[in-house]
Amino acid sequence: MxxxxxxxxxxxxxxxxxxxxxxxxxxxxxxxxxxxxxxxxxxxxxxxxxxxxxxxxxxxxxxxxxxxxxxxxxxxxxxxxxxxxxxxxxxxxxxxxxxxxxxxxxxxxxxxxxxxxxxxxxxGPNRPPLDGLPGYEASGAVRYLVARREEFRGKRVVIAGGGDSAVDWALSLKDIAAKVTVVHRRPKFRAAPETAAQLDAAAARGEVELAIPYQLHGLKGDGGTLETVTLATLKGEERDIPADHLLAFFGxxxxxxxxxxxxxxxxxxxxxxxxxxxxxxxxxxxxxxxxxxxxxxxxxxxxxxxxxxxxxxxxxxxxxxxxxxxxxxxxxxxxxxx
The missing domain is CATH 3.50.50.60 (FAD/NAD(P)-binding domain)
Incomplete structure (x- = not known):
């Protein structure tokens, strides 16, 4: 004892x-x-x-x-x-x-x-309902937090979510990632008004791409290495975004x-x-x-x-x-x- x-x-x-x-x-x-x-x-x-x-x-x-x-x-x-x-x-x-x-x-x-x-x-993170998610989580292709910004240098990053975390990390990673795409189901973000405005300005300058109104629909790759994130609208219109990482910020x-x-x-x-x-x-x-x-x-x-x-x-x-x-x-x- x-x-x-x-x-x-x-x-x-x-x-x-x-x-x-x-x-x-x-x-x-x-x-x-x-x-x-x-x-x-x-x-x-x-x-x-x-x-x-x-x-x-x-x-x-x-x-x-x-x-x-x-x-x-x-x-x-x-x-x-x-x-x-x-x-x-x-x-x-x-x-x-x-x-x-x-x-x-x-x-x-x-x-x-x-x-x-x-x-x-x-x-624990709220996970998106995507097929094959555990394999991409295990490889680090899909993540719910950012421990080190440098890990995303030169990478294609898709960020999903409409709150402070999604907006803050989009602004933080845009200067080191090869490309940052933010996926949200509607134009209005739930983030602080000042940072939401900064995101809109960054998108207008071409520093960040906004994929609106889309939601996550699927992941494509070999089950560990991510190649593409598939998005879809509520009407079923699909779009593929080349990506090395998916950062999902759903609280x-x-x-x-x-x-x-x-x-x-x-x-x-x-x-x-x-x-x-x-x-x-x-x-x-x-x-x-x-x-x-x-x-x-x-x-x-x-x-x-x-x-x-x-x-x-x-x-x-x-x-x-x-x-x-x-x-x-x-x-x-x-x-x-x-």
Whole structure:
């Protein structure tokens, strides 16, 4: 039987909000253990857009997802959190005043509070219903994320989708790919108005081709190497686009996984929390970031950062009962290490 890992706060999720929760708990002298199903820190920033710029992080006019995670990891480093990666939390139980968590790797964590910062829970891409898709996925010809832009240099790329990811990557890849074709079923994109306008301008200059109104219809190749993406209109008119890669951006399917069976108050696959503390309906369990919901909630990383601070302050009395917590600015007290 594996040893029990003792800590003050267990954080589920090593995305940006989870990493900032390590810092906020550390500033209040609370020890943390972080668990994440991915093999690397960063959550969706690492898995979905490591090279994509993020524009709404304070003091960073633009910062790539991977760079944001590196800075957050550096900020949390003084507090020496334990990171248990490549596993997910499956069980929650009580032991007196303590909470016990069990992971898929057999770990047992005993803590005084839990912060769920699991983004939108377990996630996976919505796949297009195309024959032979698994073979092209296995070869990397069909993908649902871009890890490295350089992999598409000189390639013919078809991008399918009408949201921010499709538009952003079309603009990002147009300067390195041999050709970029964007497939969408209607002229209006769901992306931010500014970037949608940039895409229209790029198409007018001949830098990107817009295939509208089309949908994905088929893949042609040897089952691994892609040669052509077949498109079709709702009227059945077909068109073949020569392609080396298909990037399909149809969103993610979200599932909470085992967390959904803990008895938490759920609202459309999200966890309802008290806005002032981020407390859930289970004593000692808190939720922050995209997985948490309350009236007026905005799904922004910066709001998740604020929630991490609120949750840490709400947890402090559980870790240090009877000890008064006097709020101080970090410029006053510094980073309390050692």
């Amino acid at each position: 594996s040893a029990v890992i003792e800590t003050d706060v267990a954080i589920i999720g090593a995305g940006p909000v989870g990493l900032f929760a390590v810092f906020e708990c550390g500033m209040l002298r609370m020890r943390t253990v972080v668990v994440d199903a991915l093999d690397a820190l960063g959550g969706q920033c690492t898995a979905l857009y490591p090279e994509k710029p993020i524009y709404d992080i304070p003091a960073h006019p633009a910062i790539a997802g991977a760079d944001l995670i590196a800075r957050l990891e550096e900020q949390a480093a003084p507090f020496a959190a334990a990171y248990l990666l490549g596993r997910r939390v499956e069980r929650l139980a009580r032991e007196g005043d303590a909470i016990l968590l069990g992971t898929s790797a057999g770990d047992t964590i005993r803590c005084k509070a839990v912060i769920i910062a699991a983004g939108a829970g377990a996630f 993610l399917s979200m599932e909470l996984g085992p967390i959904a069976d803990w008895g938490l108050g759920l609202d459309r696959h999200h966890i309802a929390v008290a806005p002032a503390t981020c407390a859930t309906n289970i004593d000692g369990v808190f939720a922050i970031g995209d997985i948490a919901t309350y009236p007026g909630k905005l799904k922004l990383i910066l709001q998740g950062f604020s929630e991490a601070a609120m949750a840490a302050h709400a947890i402090h009395p559980r870790v240090f009962p009877g000890e008064a917590l006097h709020f101080e600015y970090s410029t006053t007290k510094g980073v309390p290490v050692g």
